[in-house]
Amino acid sequence: SQTIHQWPATLVQPVGSPLSLECTVEGTSNPNLYWYRQAAGRGLQLLFYSVGIGQISSEVPQNLSASRPQDRQFILSSKKLLLSDSGFYLCAWSPGHGTEQFFGPGTRLTVL
């Protein structure tokens, strides 16, 4: 069966510090991978998606970037965090487009 991991689970960082969140998927190959942010108010906003190694598409201009160095690894980064980057970051995978997505446990980021 497939499993998706995210770490860390929680993170408190000062403004201006760098960020690296990691997501890995087990039990599947060549998944589509997604990063979402969920701010207060519950809506999920798609940040990045990837259909293969090194292939990243950005949905919204922002202070964040994503990379996919391996087939089942997806990384969300920032060089300098802003207060507005606080939120709940969710990684998801799907076996292909037009199919359901499965979410990881999330990382709660607080920028102070």
Added chain:
Amino acid sequence: QKEVEQDPGPLSVPEGAIVSLNCTYSNSAFQYFMWYRQYSRKGPELLMYTYSSGNKEDGRFTAQVDKSSKYISLFIRDSQPSDSATYLCAMSGGGTSYGKLTFGQGTILTVHP
């Protein structure tokens, strides 16, 4: 106008009640429809996935899709306190959309004993 509209609630029902959760959408390209359940401070959990108009049943849950009206519903029968969570509808289109999901805002449901 948002592409997907979902009443945020909150919705409070007694244990054993039938719950109806609804979303409307405006983008006729949406072909795939999902319902997720999200407990506080957890990732969303997929409950139902469907791609055709009509009903799909799984245990106490029934998903209903009406593409002509651009309307989807989730029914929960014999609701339990453990069903208390936020319920999110999500949908995606075909073609080159790469399965990007568009979510509703979520409905907060509380089932009280």
